[in-house]
Amino acid sequence: MKIVYTDVLVIGGGLAGLRLAIGAKRRGHDALILSLVPAKRSHSKAAQGGMQASLGNVAKGQGDTEDVHFEDTVRGSDWGADQEVVRMFVNTAPKAVRELAAWGVPWSRVRKGDREVIINGQKVTITERDEAHGLIAQRDFGGTKKWRTCYAADGTGHAMINTVADQAIADSIPVHERKEALSLIHDGSRCYGAVVRDLITGEVSAYVATATAICTGGAGRVYRTTTNAVICEGIGHAIALETGVSALGNMEAVQFHPTGIFPAGILVTEGCRGDGGLLKDVDGHRFMPDYEPEKKELASRDVVSRRMEEHIKKGKGHKSRFGEHIWLDITLLGEKHIHTNLREVWDICHYFLGVDPVKEMIPVRPAQHYTMGGVRTDPSGQSPTLKGLFSAGEAACWDMHGFNRLGGNSVAETVVAGMIVGETIADYCDKLANTPTVPLGLVREFVEREQAKLAAFTKGGGREDASLIKGEMQDLMTAKVGIFRTGKDLEEAVDKLQKLLVRSRSIGLRSPSLGANPELVTAYRVQRMLKIALSIAYGAAVRTESRGAHFREDFPRRNDAEWLKRTLATWKSESDTLPTLAYEPLDVTRMELPPGWRGYGAKDYIDHPDTPERQKAVEAIRAQYASDRFAMQKALMPYEHLLPEVLRGKNERIDERF
Amino acid sequence: MAETSNSHRKLRIHALRYNPAKADDTPRIQTYELEEAPGMTLFIALSEIREKQDPSLQFDFVCRAGICGSCGMMINGLPGLACRTVTKDLPADISLAPLPFFELIGDLSVNTGKWMRGMSEKLETWVHSMGQSTDLKRIEEAMDPALAEEVYELDRCIECGCCVASCGTARMRKDFVGAVGLNKMARFRLDPRDKRTDADFYELVGDDNGVFGCMSLLACHDVCPKNLPLQTQIAFLRRKMVLQGTKG
């Protein structure tokens, strides 16, 4: 049996995994990254739009602070987020952007003087300040009060991951590419690493570590129509779930992005609307102001996606041979803007649709986009139930997005979480008591169990087809567990998914090789993906309210009285066909921002009994500390003690020096 | 949207098959027939072949949107990104082969990632701040907006390997850093945050495995799917390195 030893095993080479590994390595611990693909090809590469951080450099971002970013994020989450974690995040985001700037990310910069932009369909002149010249620029994004989204033209994620991956190379961090973690090695209370399969040779080996971090990104491919890359299959989520101990939080919270190109689902960035693009119906009518007079096209993603589907249901979609869609019109932005700031959008339209967005409108329809749910951790990134297991990035639920994440908050989260959890993990490894005595018998048992499972596909005599099962699962998820949900649809989905899970236990292969074999990969992944699909569908079926991206037509109101709580899914036994659900309440009495109206979407919700009293207390504190926002924040909800010491401290801005 | 009139062509995809891990395997061409669909890309076509006809066919797709650089392959003899190649732009007979030069994993899949990591280690493709530390609480250092855009332009490389696959020098010299490597040097040279001097860059690319190995035939420039200005960048870097070389 081959065993690789390291201090920190990082599963996933996207932005979160890379930054976390760099943090651990710089603190003197050996870190090793596993990735399905070369690190720079991770899906972080695809982020076009940008990264939120309250720098307040541009004129339209003036007055932005952590406080505004905090409120936008909590409202966006529909009060599902952990407010302490949001505070940790908003305070670290400016530091993250500045660190990346020092490392070499070619952020777009502010030019002083006048420039013309499109706001609300109108040309407007903005004057940038002299003292902002050359500082990092921000653009507008959905769900934000200020212009806060930092960007590198329209290749933000690309530029970020290039830089961070190259830093990891500079720090001599090995990335074992084309390797897949198949399961976590654990004894029910502590994690010792992972069983790993080499995707080139098929070899199965063990990676043993003091600390293991799941940074495997999203699970969008359980859906048919998604903006996610083909490798975003949620295997990291699944191996945590399969421990039976580690829980997945809020899996029913799935985000749909308004502008996937139709029908391929490839994303065109929110920057299109942020920069002034409009959504139009079959009659060429701009319909968003009819529904959302305040934020219009720039309401949060869940709201815009629902409004688009609602409008299509009214018969206002454009009918094409593939089905109905809405139009995204960016022609008003002009050729120059499109060719410099939205070139990736132009490329996508040109290569995948044969459309020139300078002259023509783009066919779009909402597509699955982001997995808010993930491996449940505490604010430091550690699993509360499985010692030695950590998680960061889209795969994690520490929970800063609640039931809906804001555009630009995710790549920001990956780097911020990497910074924070990198420190936590280093602290953990510093403690001698945490160095495990490796239970070799257990390691062998886990490796052999995975080998036996793989052999069963080739020799087990099963007759089910892996691709067919996968396709049925994806169709079910898109049709029944999508943007509009009902009890009836969800129950049907849960029932059918369970049957698929049972069938997946007797998959047989047409090409029975244990080496490089794409069919074998589909087979073992689909079994795991079904557990993720079931966690989403079952969680959604049980949650009889609407919150953020989870919208129940039969329960359209947010119900804080009964549902201000986080879903925790565990998978108790291999023979189960459903996850076990438990709920963790959110404590209103400690919230800095008690639940209220989001500022867009439905105004109708059921209050939590503690809300009015907390609201009064909060108002009193706000009045008392009106002159000092830092003291006020501290009195409302102290959080700084949760941050690693190196990451604490105020952030300087043009308008806020210290 | 663009819908094709000849959407029901029969396509014949001739793929080079070879699994180097199998002792008895020999390279061969295998032909798959399938019906063209509107808007079909080679990603869609190959995925369908794998799902319906041959689950063992190896190839690499990740983003399927032309941005990650995974799917470089020889398409009718020319290197390109398969995911953003639309079948309607191709004849009904389409021949596919793995990119040459790189280590073959199997069929259409090659190990560009391993090569790129080696190149990055060799050329140290990161900003060398030379010990200058940054206080993350303070306002970032300003950078000329136009310069930031220029750096971004050169940073757009997706490490797909198409340039190397088309390069005559790479065919002869296995340690040649390729247009991808030279472009990266130009990118860091331009970046004011990188404190290396031309003497440092000369150490890295001032030889026949670097800028002096390039024959300027510019096959790379023509195939780069991101349209990077490889021609001007290589020429510029060469002039700077010649200058540095004569300085001794």
Ligand SMILES: Cc1cc2nc3c(=O)[nH]c(=O)nc-3n(C[C@H](O)[C@H](O)[C@H](O)COP(=O)(O)OP(=O)(O)OC[C@H]3O[C@@H](n4cnc5c(N)ncnc54)[C@H](O)[C@@H]3O)c2cc1C
């Ligand atoms: C099209 C698109 C555009 C986006 N645009 C924006 C934007 O503008 N702004 C924003 O903030 N967010 C955006 N997002 C979201 C954001 O990009 C992602 O949430 C974020 O990049 C995820 O980073 P990550 O490091 O968590 O995971 P990823 O970058 O997805 O990396 C996951 C890593 O895990 C590895 N992995 C997975 N499973 C295994 C396994 N079993 N074993 C070993 N390795 C494994 C993969 O190889 C990969 O290296 C966008 C997302 C999409 C889909």
Ligand code: SF4
């Ligand atoms: S320079 Fe162009 S062709 Fe070469 S690796 Fe980069 S993107 Fe690909």
Ligand code: SF4
């Ligand atoms: S110009 Fe130089 S790098 Fe480009 S293909 Fe020719 S020899 Fe190779």
Ligand code: FES
């Ligand atoms: S699959 Fe990413 S570029 Fe083709």
